[in-house]
Structure formats: structure tokens, C-alpha cells
Amino acid sequence: xxxxxxxxxxxxxxxxxxxxxxxxxxxxxxxxxxxxxxxxxxxxxxxxxxxxxxxxxxxxxxxxxxxxxxxxxxxxxxxxxxxxxxxxxxxxxxxxxxxxxxxxxxxx
Numbered sequence: 001x002x003x004x005x006x007x008x009x010x011x012x013x014x015x016x017x018x019x020x021x022x023x024x025x026x027x028x029x030x031x032x033x034x035x036x037x038x039x040x041x042x043x044x045x046x047x048x049x050x051x052x053x054x055x056x057x058x059x060x061x062x063x064x065x066x067x068x069x070x071x072x073x074x075x076x077x078x079x080x081x082x083x084x085x086x087x088x089x090x091x092x093x094x095x096x097x098x099x100x101x102x103x104x105x106x107x108x
Contacts, residue, residue, distance in 0.1 A: 028057025
């Protein structure tokens with residue numbers, strides 16, 4: 001049975017929501033590591049002090065966009081709401097790479 005949401009897919013290409021989650025985690029780790037100018041220009045990944053910073057940032061963005069994992073559970077419990085949240089985050093990621101700006105954009 002075909003379902004319109006990536007949240008239910010078990011095989012095939014990586015679902016869009018997972019790509020967004022991975023991107024948010026990367027942004028959170030990058031912000032935690034506070035790269036210097038040379039590292040930013042060369043694209044060198046500095047080592048973050050807190051290895052959970054990416055996970056924490058991802059959850060902050062999800063919550064700011066309207067999805068609270070503690071209250072809402074998995075994305076399959078309410079796929080319509082989850083899809084709206086990920087659309088909002090996707091639009092914000094298209095507008096900025098700055099962690100604080102992304103949080104501001106998804107909170108609008």
C-alpha cells in the first residue's frame with residue numbers, strides 16, 4: 001500500500017525528513033564547535049566540545065517549529081502535523097545557515 005508520507009517508508013532513498021534532521025544536526029555541531037574564520041573558509045570541520053549538540057539543536061528546531069517529541073511522539077502518530085513542521089524547517093534551511101536565524105524563522 002502506497003502512503004503519501006516519507007514517515008512510513010521503509011526502503012528506497014533516504015526520506016526527506018531524515019535529510020533535514022541530519023542537516024540540523026550538522027548545523028548544531030558546527031555551531032557548538034565555533035569554527036574560526038580559516039576553518040569556515042576551507043570547510044574544515046572543527047571538533048565540537050559537546051557531541052550531543054547536534055541532537056539538541058535538532059530537537060530545539062523541531063520544538064520551535066511545532067513538534068515536541070516528548071508530547072507528539074513519532075512522526076507517524078500525526079503525519080500531517082509532522083509534514084507541516086518539516087516543510088517549515090525546509091523553507092528556513094533554504095533561507096539561512098545561521099543556527100539562530102533558523103530558530104527564528106521556524107518560530108514565525
